[in-house]
Amino acid sequence: MKAAVFHGAHQPLSIEDVEIDRPLAREVVVRTVASGVCRSDAHYVDGLYHYPAPSVLGHEAAGIVEEVGELVRGLQPGDHVIANLSVFCGSCERCLTGHPNLCESQETRRAPGEPPKLRLASTGEPLHQFFDLSSFAERMLLHENAAVKIRDDMPLDRAALISCGVMTGLGAALNTARVEPGSTAAVFGAGGVGLAAIQGCRIAGARQIIAIDVIESKLELAKELGATDAVDSSQDDPVARVRELTAGGVDYAFDAIGLKDVSRQAFDCLRAGGTATVIGMIPEGDKVELDGTSFLMEKKIQGTDMGSNRGPVDIRRYVDFYLQGMLKLDEMVTRHCNLEGVNEAFRAMKAGEVARTVIMFE
Ligand SMILES: [Zn+2]
Ligand SMILES: [Zn+2]
Structure with a gap:
């Protein structure tokens, strides 16, 4: 063969x-x-x-x-x-x-x-x-x-x-993060996995879903599939923009890219009590650095394996x-x-x- x-x-x-x-x-x-x-x-x-x-x-x-x-x-x-x-x-x-x-x-x-x-x-x-x-x-x-x-x-x-892509992205929202109806979410990366995570948030009943990417056509597609807002992170600071759109931060954030800086941004745009889920594969050897005081606000970060x-x-x-x-x-x-x-x-x-x-x- x-x-x-x-x-x-x-x-x-x-x-x-x-x-x-x-x-x-x-x-x-x-x-x-x-x-x-x-x-x-x-x-x-x-x-x-x-x-x-x-x-x-x-x-x-x-x-x-x-x-x-x-x-x-x-x-x-x-x-x-x-x-x-x-x-x-x-x-x-x-x-x-x-x-x-x-x-x-x-x-x-x-x-x-x-x-x-x-x-x-x-x-x-x-x-x-x-x-x-x-x-x-x-x-x-x-x-x-x-x-x-x-x-x-x-x-x-x-x-x-x-x-792979759908099971990972959809599962990250439905199984790993257990997104609640009426909640708010931000998804970094609108490729295959990110689009599936956006759909998982929609299916779970999130009321606001913010897609973040650097490519306009991908943000358009994200909106077609369930994103309520789109942030072009080549133009805007995504953390500041997400906080502004949600009056203080989201309940759930997802890194669907897998870069240490994106994981940190996902964590930084959470409201108190929020959960960030790292879906993407961060390159071997890279370390993610987080603001230590955020843990006092019960912010959480977790990984997911195949949703x-x-x-x-x-x-x-x-x-x-x-x-x-x-x-x-x-x-x-x-x-x-x-x-x-x-x-x-x-x-x-x-x-x-x-x-x-x-x-x-x-
Ligand atoms: Zn894959
Ligand atoms: Zn077994």
């Missing part, structure tokens, strides 16, 4: 022939139909985060089950699935206390000594599987808990977005939200391309031209 291979930071992904293994007892092979191109993939290509090479990146995908291992009971060939990068065991303490996104078990992964899932066809060299998925490939070999069966009437390019998701529960809810018209995804798919277009998709994302490019495999 064809896959986009990562040979190390600062080099474009290269399209190569890759061999995929047969599924073991609790694994499934999924034919990839659509894979979103997410900023986290770009972080590894840009060297801001490190991942072993060679590997196949991509972690936001939907597809159709092709083959299942002998012990798989919940999936069969032909099922439409969304890839769940929070693969969970279902039996560890984290899983059993309602936090499957923080699963600590290794039993969902192949053990040392078992054959590699992916190899380069040219040399036979094993490839690392990125986030247990590796979706920049025509097929994915997944643990059964990394594939969630969804309704057949859900379009798979829209479904792909739920796999504190409960895998299959949230994925199927978000599919229903889309099909009921509550969650808007059509507006978030800016472009489609084929696998060869992956490097161009990274460029367009970093230039702020797209909310999401979705790679289509057929």
Whole structure:
């Protein structure tokens, strides 16, 4: 099969022939139909985060089950699935206390000594599987808990977005921050994840949602998707502007970019008792510095892992939200391309031209 291979930071992904293994007892092979191109993939290509090479990146995908291992009971060939990068065991303490996104078990992964899932066809060299998925490939070999069966009437390019960006942004508002009806919120960054966080605040019933970005077209889209106000932080000081718009600060703030200064700004624009949630991936080694006296006003800051998701529960809810018209995804798919277009998709994302490019495999 064809896959986009990562040979190390600062080099474009290269399209190569890759061999995929047969599924073991609790694994499934999924034919990839659509894979979103997410900023986290770009972080590894840009060297801001490190991942072993060679590997196949991509972690936001939907597809159709092709083959299942002998012990798989919940999936069969032909099922439409969304890839769940929070693969969970279902039996560890984290899983059993309602936090499957923080699963600590290794039993969902192949053990040392078992054959590699992916190899380069040219040399036979094993490839690392990125986030247990590796979706920049025509097929994915997944643990059964990394594939969630969804309704057949859900379009798979829209479904792909739920796999990472939407689950992360929507979940940050609904699960991690637990935004209350009638509250106020500020979202820094109006890319794929930020737009999903804005929609999460809208769905939760926030009365005022302030989108902050430096690109006018992204702020326009944010307003279409639920922002009540927009702040261009290339023109205005976002903290001062948010305080002014809300007469003192917001109940919830989200850093959907992942920069230490943005996390600090998110914290600084809270009212007393407010909570900032850092969603974006702050580059390795960076430290966030906060005003110490703010803690006396019960201001809080927290992280989120994949929107504190409960895998299959949230994925199927978000599919229903889309099909009921509550969650808007059509507006978030800016472009489609084929696998060869992956490097161009990274460029367009970093230039702020797209909310999401979705790679289509057929
Ligand atoms: Zn992602
Ligand atoms: Zn677990």
